[in-house]
Amino acid sequence: MGKALAVSPLAPASFPDLPVIDGVRFSTIAAGVRYQGRTDVMLALLDPGTAVAGAFTRSATRSAPVLDCQEKINGDVDSAGAAILVNSGNSNAFTGKGGVEAVRAIADATAQATGVPQARVFTSSTGVIGEPLPFDRITAKLDALAGTLDAGGISEAAKAIMTTDTFPKGAAAEVSIDGKTVRIAGIAKGSGMIAPDMATMLVYIFTDAKIARNDLQALVSAGNDSTFNCITVDSDTSTSDTLLVAATGASGVDVTGHDGFAGALHGVMLDLAHQVVRDGEGATKFVEISVTGARTARDAKTHALSVANSPLVKTAIAGEDANWGRVVMAVGKSGAEADRDLLSIRFGDVLVADKGWVSPGYSEADAAAHMKGENLRIAVDIGLGDGTATVWTCDLTHGYIDINADYRS
């Protein structure tokens, strides 16, 4: 990265106080993979008996660490525990046979330093694509990482995994079950190359809940569909997206089939997904696009993402212009069913277009007032059926061009 970026105007006021999750400890270090003067590797060590579930990019050119995680994620829970090792600065993507060897070397070194079996070491790499990962800089630090593990280290971990992020991302929840407290804490990185499925996103969520791996995987897969797979910054999909959720069971509370836990986990996922959009490269507006009345839920999501990914809609939002004509255009091009003369569109609470034509009571001043805010809502009713979807995006600004026209310089 050529220059330090100003913190996104959409960032939360501060990093949240994340609770300690029994059964997991963190450490970070500055290994100099690419960046200087900052940490760039994080280790999370999970106690024996921890269940790990995940979701990954669907890119056909997935990175070596993603392919390795996908092979391991369905493995048995091992009594020796598990580890997550992440570096920033280099994504080890499209690095040929050397990329596979780098993953193996890092996993081996992590196994050796932590005592966790190699088959239970999950690695992620994020940063530039297509350059060899100098993995020896990471393996050289593993003993130091294993020697400095700290149950309170999650906020430092959130910083070590950042790339073009302008703020670290964290979220937490607590659920009370039978008088006992179950805790969830998660961190994420991601700010560009964000689009389903999934995004240039690394997300690690930890809980002390007790739950079988398959049950946890079901919650993660379902939650992913309505959170991380419903955000887009630039329609580009990373080769490295990874979501891992680890349940240590240390609370002793079995959450299987417990709606409160499922809801809390979903809430943490949604919070982190929103923070990724709020750190969208160059973003100055956070935009919720909700579609109702589509023929199917799938059609609704197609329409919503078409609006959310349209450069013309996103530049209009940057210009604080309630340009509903561009919303019509984006619905029209999506490929999903629509009828021009049934469309209704709201910006915030302002009904702009009603059944295919500008609303009789429409006040451009009211719509313009909504557009000046930081948190915008665009609602489109297709008028054909019961399908609904909500997605989140940001505007497209000069900042996006600044960041991406010289990322490698």
Added chain:
Amino acid sequence: MGKALAVSPLAPASFPDLPVIDGVRFSTIAAGVRYQGRTDVMLALLDPGTAVAGAFTRSATRSAPVLDCQEKINGDVDSAGAAILVNSGNSNAFTGKGGVEAVRAIADATAQATGVPQARVFTSSTGVIGEPLPFDRITAKLDALAGTLDAGGISEAAKAIMTTDTFPKGAAAEVSIDGKTVRIAGIAKGSGMIAPDMATMLVYIFTDAKIARNDLQALVSAGNDSTFNCITVDSDTSTSDTLLVAATGASGVDVTGHDGFAGALHGVMLDLAHQVVRDGEGATKFVEISVTGARTARDAKTHALSVANSPLVKTAIAGEDANWGRVVMAVGKSGAEADRDLLSIRFGDVLVADKGWVSPGYSEADAAAHMKGENLRIAVDIGLGDGTATVWTCDLTHGYIDINADYRS
């Protein structure tokens, strides 16, 4: 439009000398539809016996004039001739019942002023979406338009249909058949909201060839697929795209089944399509993306358009960065089949990546030298089959944001 735009650096040196096409005359006028101080309406009057074929946007929210053209395009050739009436400044799209009435009023007035039946009057409107078209400003000028028709007026017509275009677009060809000359001349407008199928594009091509309507339509449909449907500026698709091709027959030369004529018509279409990309909003680079070795031709076009539409690829090109990792990303996300370890990528003649990894002989300096040019070529070999496709796009720059964040202001 808030301000005059500088002419695209990719514009041709000058507007070409377009030949007079026997059987068609043009006139233009300043009707003040939206713009001041420039012409904004053009009329093309076609002699009796002219065959008209066309292609139109596939948007589900097509504008009223497009729907009207689609109804009329299959009609019989009328001995009374045909007319094309186009305004810029307002697209008459998403204007409800009023939009339909506006088209009817303009077509009626054109019929009355020219003597052409209303069913043979084709109209197009381009500009802002969703605002009522002040059609009375146009109908008031029709007698003046009909009274100033000129066989040499095509270059003025090219200017009258411009919106955010920074230069008028024209192309021509001549074919010699049996010692006689058949002439083709076309004009186009379009610079943003450009993506298959088709683009914010209006294209009118005229020829004195003699050819039946159905044969002409077959040539137009086939040519459209490899020209206007292979360009993209911003992945956004207009509700107003219209291509009309009129063959007056005035040369007396029957071109049915003549490959030379088909090739010449295709050449004019491709030239105009390229000019639209060269006027892409904010464009500083013209980029050809060719894909070979895909499983099918359809897969090849999917990959090529995914690369051409990727904001990360387009900003890298703006930054003159041979960032082949982003090309890999775009191939990976396209949804078409690919294998990371079979991909090869060239920037210009420089082999950057070979079978999934950086080429042994790769020189970043050579690739960087290519990126500094105005006309760039990115070639991707998928390594799986025989499918090929070529598409054309431009870079994504600050200029695009400037133009689109305040288009309505």
